[in-house]
Amino acid sequence: MTVFILRRLMQSAVVLVLMSVLVFLGVFAIGNPVDILISPQADQAEITRATAALGLDKPLWQQYFVFLANALGGNLGNSFVFNEPSLWLIAQRLPATLELAFSALLIAVVLGLPLGLYAGLKPDTTLARLIGAGSILGFSLPTFWVGIMLIMVFAVELGWLPSTGRGATVHVLGVGLSFLTWDGLKHLLLPAVNLSLSRMALVIRLGASGTREVVHMDYVKFAQAKGLRPSRIIRVHVLRNILIPIVTVLGLETGAVIAFSMVTETIFAWPGIGRLIISSITVLDRPVIVASLMMTVLLVVLINLLVDMLYSVLDPRVRHGEAPG
Amino acid sequence: MSADLAPLLAVVGLRTHFFTRLGTVKAVDGVSLAVRRGEVLGLVGESGCGKTVTGFSIMGLVDPPGRVVAGRILFEGEDLAQLPEGRLRALRGERIAMIFQDPMMTLNPVLRIATQMIEAIRAHHPDVTIADARRRARDALSQTGIPAAEERLAAFPHQFSGGMRQRVAIAIALLNRPALLIADEPTTALDVTIQAQILYELQKLCRERGTALIWISHDLAVVGGIADTVAVMYAGRIVEQGPVDDVLGRPLHPYTRGLIGSVPSQNRRGEKLQQLPGMTPSPLKLPEGCSFRSRCPRADTRCMEMPELEAMLPGRLVRCVHPHLEARP
């Protein structure tokens, strides 16, 4: 087990280093690296001064290490637009993104799992076919378009829910959480639903196909031969087995959810990291671009790591070193 | 052996058909058999003859598109074919139990052994505490010859070998002391040496508890070693039935004779191995009349009509108009 963890940690470190190199090199590819650290409005004298001070006249690889050292120390430059440390801007917005992402996943599982289970147990009913068609729809609909439609229907036409922004927050342990207030929930609902749809479709499909396969397995028959009630068979025998692939995929998808929140946050003007990335790209606030992209990658890598650990807990075959399946 | 001569289980005219897209498969088409308390019945036949489906039909575990369409399954005063699902569930695992062929797949890979055993007890005896159930499970494991039972309880199936898993399955099946155990090819997937062990264990356990056993197999040698009576199935019907030594020593039906004759030990060294010509017909396209007609060296026009199962000799049932009544050459 420890070997497993160590290996995964090393892999994650490799990914991060690679990404940092990529981003860093990209900065040089765009043009003058000076631009990333010095505001374009600076005059020539300032630029020359800053260049020397920041060591931008040194060789490339040296600069990379300076960059890395700074990054590890928490200094990722100041935003041109806000004139504040990038890292601070990101930290401010992180709770909002996480709140949105987890709400979306929660909705996806809570709604998707029962639907998928049903579709797998009774595949020939009309409801199951509807669920199947619906899941293809959920899969195909581009997130951004659904968001727009949601706004149009629920906010513009019906006026039930607000279309932008985050609601009132309650501070827990210094972090602002908005799902604890009624206003916050109202603001959270549309974006979370928007973000959850394609994951929900995934959960439904995995649940249905997994259930269909598991139901034919010998151990289900054996459970029946023991005289167990169907509810127990489904709850304990079937569910535990389909949960493993679902959790794995969903866990890996969490990263995608966070990445996709860029879209939802932009549409709903949700103050999270995603929106920060897009807006900073639009206004070419380079330090923030670099910082927010790096942080998002870090987040994704961390989550992948956690999911791998979770997977090994859920599937005892992995824990004991045997190949699953 | 058994003091009670009335049958524990009496299957009368069982028909189980599968209604598929390509046609109706008559997997079991008129099977009657009986098992007495403590008796071991061997149900023998090739793959596809319907022996497993017979076992499932008794348990009420036939999946759609299959269904029991006719017949009675009399067990301890009730007709299983007519019982509602709730009552059948109460009987399964409590009065009738079943074990399957592949021990790898019989146990749920993500649940501990203890969980899978305790649930079998508590499904029928909810008032038994978990601690008590665990104790019973541990004892059952030891009795099937599994060492260090306490640790084994906490383990997962993949940590066991094939033979051990089958022992666990047997232990689970016998937990509630059922009157009848249906074993569907339980040793086929195991190594030969393990086979003998499992065979021995099962025989001992059933004898000790007076559990009746239906042993489904294609392996005549194994059946010969464990059964009291044997029924030979072909294409969904029983073609011969009787005490095991009689049937194996003096087979009456041409199919049985062919089966026995093709076992290597029955043949002389250096001679060509006897074989049953042809192949089992597809259940979708059974020949009219006697299903064995297309492969039987004795077939003639009389075989165009399905023969009835008759007692040619005392205690010996045969479904054939040309049985080998002559003494064995």
Next chain:
Amino acid sequence: MTALNEPRDRLEVGNAAEMPFRRVLADFFGSTLAVGGLGALSGIVFIALVAPWISPQNPYDLARLDLLDGRLPPGSGSSDGAIIYWLGTDDQGRDMLSAIFYGLRTSLVVGGLSAGFALIIGAVLGLIAAYIGGRSEMLIMRLVDLQLSLPAILVALILLALLGHGVAKIILALVVVQWAYFARTVRGSALVERRKEYIDAARCLALSDARIMLHHLLPNCLPPLIVVLTVQVAHAITLEATLSFLGIGLPITEPSLGLLIANGFEYMISGKYWISLFPGLALLAAIMSINLVGDRLRDVLNPRLQR
């Protein structure tokens, strides 16, 4: 394995090239949804092909646009009476119908090309990994794992933020993001196939590695590959639209459905829904039809789910 002894209409998991093409076709057409999807897809591809000829107006010829015609609802006539704006106009006075036709064209081209290139690269790498094995396999599969652990949209975003705008750059970014799926799929099937006897036979004949990989292994890995291809084309189209919507994808000079939708977003509140709605529906139709076809293909080509 099932314990029931009756025969089932079951396909052997074996040499996929033996699977009768006709049977696959017949199975495919068994689902009305899939047939519908295929029909819709053909229609869309056709439209995309002939877009320049069937569009009432060239939406990207700036000279012919009339700002006065901007934001007209569907069904209005143009101010010079020449054409009817069946689906309305956007804020620049572009005919939505024409814009959609051109947009579909771009989406399909970008999606198809990127998936195609990714397929070639991924398939080659996957074959090498499976057949040659050893160090190459380890290296390739590590890369694949790396690629797959990062969300596609994020990587594409990073690449485009660095590379800038342009059709070729988008296709490049999409290829980078997609090749890993193909590589993994091909490697998986190739590993299974490699163990089969016909490969040994080919080796005994002293055929070159490349020949064995391309002529013997690859055809048998096709079924899952085809399924992945359809899924990926749909993904690529969605991804490109999303990126364009965010302003990071195709430049304003290249027509894109995502961009059209983005343009129309601000007019939603004032009720001018058509600027976003219709491009969205067109996008949806394209993606749905591809997914329907791909879904059906997957069911039909998967031996385990056969009944």
